[in-house]
Amino acid sequence: MLWRASEAAAATGGAVASDWVASGVSIDTRSLEPGDLFVALTAARDGHDFVVQALAQGAAAALVSHIPQGVHNPEKLLIVDDVQRGLEALGQAGRTRFRGRVVAVTGSVGKTSTKEMLRTVLGAQGTVHAAEKSYNNHWGVPLTLARMPRDADFAVIEIGMNHPGEIAPLARMARPHVAMVTIVAPAHLAAFESLEGIAREKASIFEGLEPGGVAIYNGDLAVSDILRETACRHAARLRSFGEAVGNHHRVTDVRVQDNCTVVQGRAWRTPLVYKVMVPGRHFAVNGMGVLAVVSALKLDRALALTALGQWQAGAGRGLRERIQLDRVDERLSLELIDDAYNSNPASLGAALEVLAAAQTRDGLGRHEKGRRIAYLGDMKELGQGEVEMHEALADTRFMARIDIVHCVGPLMRHLWQKLPLEKRGHWTETSDKMAERVAHDLDAGDVVLAKGSLSMGLGRVVDAIRKMRQAPADVDG
Structure with missing residues (x-):
């Protein structure tokens, strides 16, 4: 039990008509679990439009500012003046206890x-x-x-x-x-x-x-x-x-x-x-x-x-994983550094240091030597100096150990243009365009970094690299 109806009503100043019990709190019907209190926030969509669905999925109740159309069991509603303020009050009550x-x-x-x-x-x-x-x-x-x-x-x-x-x-x-x-x-x-x-x-x-x-x-x-x-x-x-x-x-x-x-x-x-x-x-x-x-x-x-010593980074934040490229020969693989969740000059500098220290493997693929390859997307919200901050990446001390840099977005084009020709990979306007090329650009033995601001969608490049993975063959079968 996380919230009784009476407790939630006292915390939010809302009105309830039955004594329900919630075991969790959710704002999204895609991840809602039976027994959750569904909070009908208004963001990109009005959460009130999903209350009927939430209750049908087993929500214990819904925190709303009015009775949504199609709701036939209003006894499962906690009605407040404003849903955002209601959630804040519920959070404050949770902290108090x-x-x-x-x-x-x-x-x-x-x-x-x-x-x-x-x-x-x-x-x-x-x-x-x-x-x-x-x-x-x-x-x-x-x-x-x-x-x-x-x-x-x-x-x-x-x-x-x-x-x-x-x-x-x-x-x-x-x-x-x-x-x-x-x-x-x-x-x-x-x-x-x-x-x-x-x-x-x-x-x-x-x-x-x-x-x-x-x-x-x-x-x-x-x-x-x-x-x-x-x-x-x-x-x-x-x-x-x-x-x-x-x-x-x-x-x-x-x-x-x-x-x-x-x-x-x-x-x-x-x-x-x-x-x-x-x-x-x-x-x-x-x-x-x-x-x-x-x-x-x-x-x-x-x-x-x-x-x-047991902690490891999560997906999008420096997660390392091996992508096997051949069903039989396990040596034929590349290493992916998934740091695609966000980016700014400090975090990108740290990620380039990691890539520069990574160990490639030689003599495995089409290229004689394994390569350190970066897919870099725009760093957003940097203000007036954004162009200079992107250009400055070309002169970082770790760039000398990176073999190829592919760039995504109008700001990263400034870096791409400043790179020496031997390091300059592809430039594309969008991550979708870059994702179309990865299977041709990567090879066994490579270590690959993907990093950019979230809005640049470098996760699509990461997904394309993961799709290169081949499941190991069932050699006994």
Whole structure:
């Protein structure tokens, strides 16, 4: 049981006509489970149009602002003045009754992967509630809070933003005991005047801290002072992490290997060694931030280090997978790095470092040597300097080890034009056009990276690469 009708009505100020019980909360009939409370949000479509379908699929009830047409069992409705505000009130009530400890995470890069690291690490020491996707906006945060089990030990809440003034209200709703900022980077610059403006918005997560709360922030940044100053006003304790001397939790050595990252560091005066099962310096540094959260919560560090070594990146966020190209010969395969969920200069630089460190295999395919190949889509919302930021990628130190770069979108065309001819692959306006070519462009032994802003749809290129996979033959048959 997650919500009784009487509890949900008291939380939202809504009206109910029967004593239903909900075991979950859903906003989408495609993923709705029997027993869920369906929330009829209005976004691209009006959720009220799907209430009849939700109830037919077994929803316990529906949160609505009016009785939708075709509903013949209004006793299964929770009627409120405004559905969005009703969801927020339900989330606040879920947070109020929660007795575990809450961690909130934001950042320009790495907030979702850090949330997943925390899910793994905290899960070794108790039960953890966290959203299964990047539910970090004005409806995602209250939805995550409304879904919080009463008896979980920990909750991890991801908080994002697109415009000024979005993070602080969500942080006050989440009321974290520990709040963490992963990094501040040029992202959403179209909505902010400067990197300093982004830093002030990210730092506003500390405004939601509970009394006695701990602020954890990246101390390596040009804008770290802004994070620290805001944290000082709202937190009882501060912990910085990063690679620079002076950080409380400090990474001292990073070895990005082909399939993992090995890290040495110090938690104040205590030496640490750990690894994460995915290549990437950014994962190493954010892992140190996760260990700072563990310290703030006074949990077992040894258990945390062991659990951190078991974490792997998810689909679209650096997931590594082997694509077998021949049904019989397992050697004939390529490696895919799926980082297609989002992109900005900081995260793309980190992804190029991973690709540059990847080990190719020679003598397997049409080409004598395996190649490092990148499919890069536009980085969006960068503001006035967007062209220069795309061009600058040609001069990054990791580009020297990358063999071919294929580019998607009008902004990435500026990079494509600046690349030396021997590295310049194809340029297309859309991911659909690029996806048509991948089977001809890739070969056994290659390592392939796909990365771009979500709206560029690089996931379609990833899907096309996955479709090259051949199921192993049944040799016994």
